[in-house]
Structures are given as C-alpha cells and as structure tokens.
Amino acid sequence: MSGARVAWAVLRKDLLLDLRSRDRAGHMGVFAFLVVALLSITLPESPEAAGAWVPALLWILLLLTSILGLARSFAAESEAGAVATLAGVACDRGWVFLGKAGANLIALLALQLWVAVLAAVFLDVRWEAAGWRAAAVGALGALGLASVGTLLAALSVSVRAREFLLPVLLFPLVLPVLVICARLTAESLGGDPTPGLWWGVLGLYDWVFVLIGYFVFDHVLED
Amino acid sequence: MVSLFVGGAVLAVSGWLVWLSRGREHRGHSVAGLLALAALLLWAWMVAFHAPVERAQGLVQKIFYVHVPCVIPAYLGFGLTALAGIGFLRSRNESWDRLAAASAEVGVVFCSLILATGPIWAKPVWGHWWVWDLRLTSTLVLWFIYLAYLLLRGFAFGSDTARTFTAVYGIVGTAAIPFVYFAVDLARGDTLHPSNPAREGLPAAMSETLGAGMVAFVLVFGFLTARRLAAARLESDLLEASERSPVG
Numbered sequence: 001m002s003g004a005r006v007a008w009a010v011l012r013k014d015l016l017l018d019l020r021s022r023d024r025a026g027h028m029g030v031f032a033f034l035v036v037a038l039l040s041i042t043l044p045e046s047p048e049a050a051g052a053w054v055p056a057l058l059w060i061l062l063l064l065t066s067i068l069g070l071a072r073s074f075a076a077e078s079e080a081g082a083v084a085t086l087a088g089v090a091c092d093r094g095w096v097f098l099g100k101a102g103a104n105l106i107a108l109l110a111l112q113l114w115v116a117v118l119a120a121v122f123l124d125v126r127w128e129a130a131g132w133r134a135a136a137v138g139a140l141g142a143l144g145l146a147s148v149g150t151l152l153a154a155l156s157v158s159v160r161a162r163e164f165l166l167p168v169l170l171f172p173l174v175l176p177v178l179v180i181c182a183r184l185t186a187e188s189l190g191g192d193p194t195p196g197l198w199w200g201v202l203g204l205y206d207w208v209f210v211l212i213g214y215f216v217f218d219h220v221l222e223d
Numbered sequence: 224m225v226s227l228f229v230g231g232a233v234l235a236v237s238g239w240l241v242w243l244s245r246g247r248e249h250r251g252h253s254v255a256g257l258l259a260l261a262a263l264l265l266w267a268w269m270v271a272f273h274a275p276v277e278r279a280q281g282l283v284q285k286i287f288y289v290h291v292p293c294v295i296p297a298y299l300g301f302g303l304t305a306l307a308g309i310g311f312l313r314s315r316n317e318s319w320d321r322l323a324a325a326s327a328e329v330g331v332v333f334c335s336l337i338l339a340t341g342p343i344w345a346k347p348v349w350g351h352w353w354v355w356d357l358r359l360t361s362t363l364v365l366w367f368i369y370l371a372y373l374l375l376r377g378f379a380f381g382s383d384t385a386r387t388f389t390a391v392y393g394i395v396g397t398a399a400i401p402f403v404y405f406a407v408d409l410a411r412g413d414t415l416h417p418s419n420p421a422r423e424g425l426p427a428a429m430s431e432t433l434g435a436g437m438v439a440f441v442l443v444f445g446f447l448t449a450r451r452l453a454a455a456r457l458e459s460d461l462l463e464a465s466e467r468s469p470v471g
Contacts, residue, residue: 155388159379168374172367173399176406198409205402212398216391219312
C-alpha cells in the first residue's frame with residue numbers, strides 16, 4: 001500500500017471512530033464549554049480589561065482541552081492491542097504519524113470553531129473584525145499542537161502515569177506556539193501590531209515538527 | 224585566550240565521556256576528580272582574592288563567577304543528551320543511552336544552579352527575585368524540558384522501548400529550544416539581563432576568574448558524568464544478572 005493511502009486510512013479510521021463514539025469530542029466540547037463559562041464569570045466586567053487577556057486565555061484553554069483528546073489518540077489501538085498492527089504497515093511508518101496527526105489536526109480545528117463560537121457568545125469576542133488572520137493563526141497553531149502532541153502521545157502511550165506525563169512533556173515544547181499564537185490572535189482582534197516574522201517562525205515550527213515526527217515515528221512505533 | 228581554554232576543556236571532556244561510555248573500563252576517574260578539585264580550588268581563590276570587588280554592585284557581583292560558568296556545563300549536558308539520543312536511535316547501542324541519561328542528569332544540576340544563583344543576584348541589583356525576561360524565561364523552559372525528560376526516564380525504565388522514547392524526547396526537546404528562545408525574545412522585547420558583549424569589556428582579572436570558573440565547572444561536569452556513567456553501567460549489569468538468575 002502506498003504511504004499516502006496508509007495515512008488516509010488511519011486518518012479516516014480515527015475520524016470515523018470519533019464521529020461514531022463521540023467520546024472524545026463530547027469530553028473536549030463539554031470541558032471547553034465549562035472553562036469558557038468560568039472565564040466569562042470570573043473575568044472583570046470592563047471589556048477593555050478582559051479583552052487584553054482573552055486571546056492568551058483562549059490559547060491556554062485550547063492547549064488544556066487538546067490534552068484530553070491527545071491522551072486518547074492512541075487509546076483505541078492500545079486497548080485493542082493493535083499498536084503492533086499499526087507498526088506492521090507495509091510502508092514508511094512516518095505515514096502513520098501523518099494520518100494520526102491529520103486526524104488530531106481536524107479534531108483541533110473543530111474544537112477551535114466551537115471555542116470561537118463560545119467566545120463570541122460569552123466573552124464578546126468580535127471575530128468578524130479579525131477575519132482570515134484569526135483563522136490562519138488558528139490553523140497554524142493547531143498544526144503545531146497536533147504534530148508535537150501526536151508524537152508525544154505516541155511516546156507516552158505505553159508509559160505508566162501517562163495522563164500525568166503527557167502535559168509535562170508537552171507544555172514546555174509548545175510554549176513557542178502558544179506565545180506566538182496568542183500575540184497574533186490579539187493583533188487580529190485589534191491589538192498591537194506584530195512583525196511579519198512571527199508568521200514565519202510559526203510556520204517554521206510547524207514544518208520542523210511535522211518533519212521530525214515523520215522521521216522519528218519509525219522508531220517510536222517499533223514494537 | 225580564555226575562550227581557547229574553555230573550548231579545549233569542553234572538547235576534551237566530551238571526547239573523554241564518549242570514549243568512556245563506549246568502553247567497559249573506567250579509567251581516569253581519579254585523575255579527572257583531582258583535576259576538577261584543583262581547578263575548583265584555583266577558581267575559589269581567584270573569586271576571593273584575584274577578582275576585584277565591583278564598584279557599583281559590591282560583593283554581590285561575585286555570584287557572577289558561579290552563575291555564568293554553570294551555563295557551559297548545562298548546555299554541554301543537554302547537547303550531549305541529544306547527540307547520544309541520535310547515536311542510540313542509529314546504533315541501538317545501550318552505551319549511548321547511558322551517556323544520554325548521565326549527561327541529562329548532571330546538566331539539570333547545573334541548570335538548577337543557574338536558576339538558583341540568578342535570583343540571589345537579581346534581588347539586590349534589580350529589586351526583584353524574578354522577572355519574565357528572555358534569558359530567565361528560556362532557561363526556565365529549558366529546565367522544564369529536561370525535567371520532563373528525566374520524568375519520562377523515571378516512568379519508563381529499563382526496556383528498549385523506554386530508551387527509544389527518551390532518545391526521541393531528547394531530540395525533540397533540543398529542537399524546540401531555539402523556538403523557545405525566539406518566541407520569548409519576540410514576546411518580551413527588551414531584556415534586563417546583561418548581554419554577552421558586555422563581558423568583552425571586563426577587566427582582565429574578572430574575565431580570567433570567569434574563565435577559570437568555566438574550565439573548573441566543565442571538569443566537574445566531566446567527573447560527575449563519568450561517575451554517573453559508571454553507576455549506570457553497574458545498574459544495567461545488575462539488571463542483566465537478576466534477569467539471568469531470578470531470585471525466588
């Protein structure tokens with residue numbers, strides 16, 4: 001089977017599982033809803049004061065929620081004892097990584113849409129002013145989270161205490177994504193202008209970690 | 224001249240450690256220990272008597288001779304961890320894994336020293352224990368990354384899979400460091416932290432003391448890592464022996 005078909009099969013399988021069981025999506029959606037509700041209650045009422053914090057808070061919320069999904073992203077395989085089957089594909093195992101990361105990317109994009117709606121309703125965020133820039137930041141940020149997150153989820157799946165370990169492994173590594181995305185989102189919502197270089201660094205981060213994931217996954221899925 | 228000595232010490236120590244990790248013999252530990260001790264004594268003498276007391280900051284400036292030299296063994300440790308990780312993934316030779324473990328642990332010790340000594344200096348000079356500035360934040364994140372690395376090691380101990388995972392995390396963590404540095408730089412803008420070029424203008428006695436500290440700390444790093452390597456070798460021998468003849 002060609003690599004692209006393997007990646008597509010893995011991606012399709014993961015998304016189908018998500019659609020049919022709705023476990024992962026349900027948990028993530030409810031969790032995000034709860035946190036946005038908490039934010040809207042606890043943030044100060046004056047819109048200027050709250051507005052300065054909202055982009056950073058939303059990105060932290062996305063990171064926390066993504067942990068819930070990422071931690072489960074190899075659960076189906078490991079519970080069914082099918083990790084070895086995945087490892088036995090007749091192509092470069094990097095393609096399995098691309099499929100898994102693709103499924104996580106789509107899940108994260110759906111989560112972002114949901115959070116954007118929640119933020120518009122409860123936190124008064126005006127996305128129509130932000131336009132395509134906010135969407136582009138979201139996509140690039142989701143790609144960074146999905147690539148690093150998928151790789152680390154695969155690392156921590158066979159380790160004990162993985163629920164505890166995954167955030168500890170992930171947070172320091174995705175700090176650049178979080179910092180840059182929060183600033184760019186703030187800019188798109190009318191905050192301080194940011195240099196164009198930031199977009200380049202964000203894109204480079206995504207590119208580097210997709211490549212690293214592709215190449216080291218061969219070792220990760222070995223057994 | 225100072226950087227020549229420091230560079231030489233770094234190269235010699237990393238070469239020695241790689242050589243040690245490959246072989247079965249543990250030669251040269253006592254020589255390395257004595258060298259490190261002598262260098263430490265010389266450095267301590269220079270800090271106390273050779274380097275002048277700085278006019279504006281007073282005695283507290285002397286912590287600079289502890290703080291700055293720690294940076295080299297910390298980065299050396301993390302660099303060796305990533306290199307040994309690549310070596311392990313390529314060759315599957317356990318000796319690379321032991322080198323990665325030993326240098327990460329000792330690197331974290333020096334990184335902790337950087338983080339501990341910085342605030343002691345910053346409180347009287349800046350008026351704050353901690354500011355969210357480029358150098359401080361990126362060093363803290365680096366420390367978090369290697370702490371996570373050691374946690375992963377602790378949770379996944381012994382198997383070949385565990386070695387692979389830690390090697391991968393070591394490589395991924397090192398790849399993230401430039402991005403962390405860049406992101407924090409972009410986000411925080413101006414830095415309060417004294418920059419490297421400021422060191423060029425140091426009086427000779429100060430830069431000599433600093434250089435002596437760097438060489439001494441690199442030697443201490445080499446000695447500690449070598450001891451840790453020997454302990455790791457004993458651990459794996461013990462594991463093998465207990466697998467061969469299980470008790471009970």
